[in-house]
Structures are given as structure tokens and as C-alpha cells.
Amino acid sequence: MNTMTPQSLAWSDAMSLGHPLIDDEHQHLVALIARLQEAANEDLATALEAVLDAAEAHFSAENDLMTATSFPPRDCHIKEHEAVLGSLRGVARRLARGEREVVRRLAAELAMWLPAHVQHLDSALTHWLCKLQHGGKPVVLHSGGRTQHKTRGRGDSALAIA
Numbered sequence: 001m002n003t004m005t006p007q008s009l010a011w012s013d014a015m016s017l018g019h020p021l022i023d024d025e026h027q028h029l030v031a032l033i034a035r036l037q038e039a040a041n042e043d044l045a046t047a048l049e050a051v052l053d054a055a056e057a058h059f060s061a062e063n064d065l066m067t068a069t070s071f072p073p074r075d076c077h078i079k080e081h082e083a084v085l086g087s088l089r090g091v092a093r094r095l096a097r098g099e100r101e102v103v104r105r106l107a108a109e110l111a112m113w114l115p116a117h118v119q120h121l122d123s124a125l126t127h128w129l130c131k132l133q134h135g136g137k138p139v140v141l142h143s144g145g146r147t148q149h150k151t152r153g154r155g156d157s158a159l160a161i162a
Contacts, residue, residue, distance in 0.1 A: 008034040009111035015118045017126040018140045025058045026118055033114060037107040044103050045095055051110070052088045059085065062125065071128050077121050084113070 011030045016023050032051045039047040059081035066074035091106045127137045 008037045009114065010034060012115070013140075015115055016140045017118065017123055018137075019126040019129060022062070022122065022126060025054075025061070026114075026122070029054055029058060029114060033107060033110045036103070037111060041100055044100055045092075048088070048092055048095060048103055048106075052085070052092060055081075055085060055088060062122070065129070066125060069129060069132055071125055073121075073124065077125065080117065080121065084110075 009030050011027050015026055015030070017026075029051070032047070032054050036044070036047040036051050063074075063078050063081060065071075066077060071077070087106060087109075091102050094102045130137050
């Protein structure tokens with residue numbers, strides 16, 4: 001176990017965006033990043049590969065969705081995805097040369113980056129998707145550890161339960 005990371009990344013309802021598929025993929029990424037943070041040295045390669053594979057699949061799906069719906073800031077969002085994938089691939093090459101500490105640093109950076117990315121860039125995307133489909137933005141209700149997804153259309157009032 002990595003004792004240098006004070007606290008592993010954990011899913012929080014604050015990362016729920018109101019788009020069940022995207023939320024599920026984010027929850028999966030959070031679990032994989034936490035596993036990478038906690039991995040023993042001999043498990044780093046497998047854990048890193050799992051994060052890379054999941055990130056490639058998720059980013060590809062998001063990129064396709066942004067392109068298909070003409071999401072206005074898609075270029076910036078796609079470039080951020082490409083930068084993260086480039087970092088993951090570069091660190092995987094360094095790990096193959098025996099550099100374990102760089103994986104630990106990457107895991108810590110990913111744990112800080114993902115929640116911010118979700119709450120800013122991905123939040124804007126899910127608002128865009130909801131607006132296109134329903135004419136409003138998503139309202140996410142948190143109650144008893146269970147997240148409920150609702151759509152807020154024109155004229156609807158917002159209700160949030162924490």
C-alpha cells in the first residue's frame with residue numbers, strides 16, 4: 001500500500017452530474033484511481049493499465065458525444081483529455097523502466113484533477129446535453145447516500161436535497 005498519499009480518492013455525490021451513464025463511468029474511474037493510489041509496487045503496472053484503459057474508453061465516448069452534439073467548448077475539453085492520456089502513457093513507459101515514484105505522483109495528481117474536471121468541464125457538458133434533450137439543466141438530488149437524477153425543464157422549480 002502507498003503510505004505517501006494521505007487519503008485515496010473516493011466517490012462523492014458532489015461529483016454526480018445528473019447523467020447516469022457519465023456518472024457511472026466517473027464512479028468507475030474514481031475507484032480505479034483509488035486502486036492505483038493504494039497499489040503495492042508489484043501491482044502498479046496492472047492498476048495503471050486499468051486507469052489508462054478506462055480513461056481511453058470514457059474520453060473517447062465523451063469526445064464523440066461532444067462532437068455529435070456540437071458542444072461549443074469541445075476543442076478545449078478534448079485537448080484536456082488528450083493531455084491526460086499523454087501523461088498516462090508517458091508514465092506507463094517510465095514505469096516499464098522501473099520508475100515507480102512517478103506513478104505515485106501521477107496517482108496523486110489524478111486524484112486532484114478528476115473531481116475538478118468533473119465539476120467544471122463535464123458539468124458544462126451534461127448541462128448542454130440536458131438542455132438539448134429536455135430544454136433545461138439537470139437537477140441532482142442526494143438523499144440517504146442514493147443519488148436521484150431529475151431533469152429541470154423550462155418553468156420547473158429546482159429542488160436539491162443534500
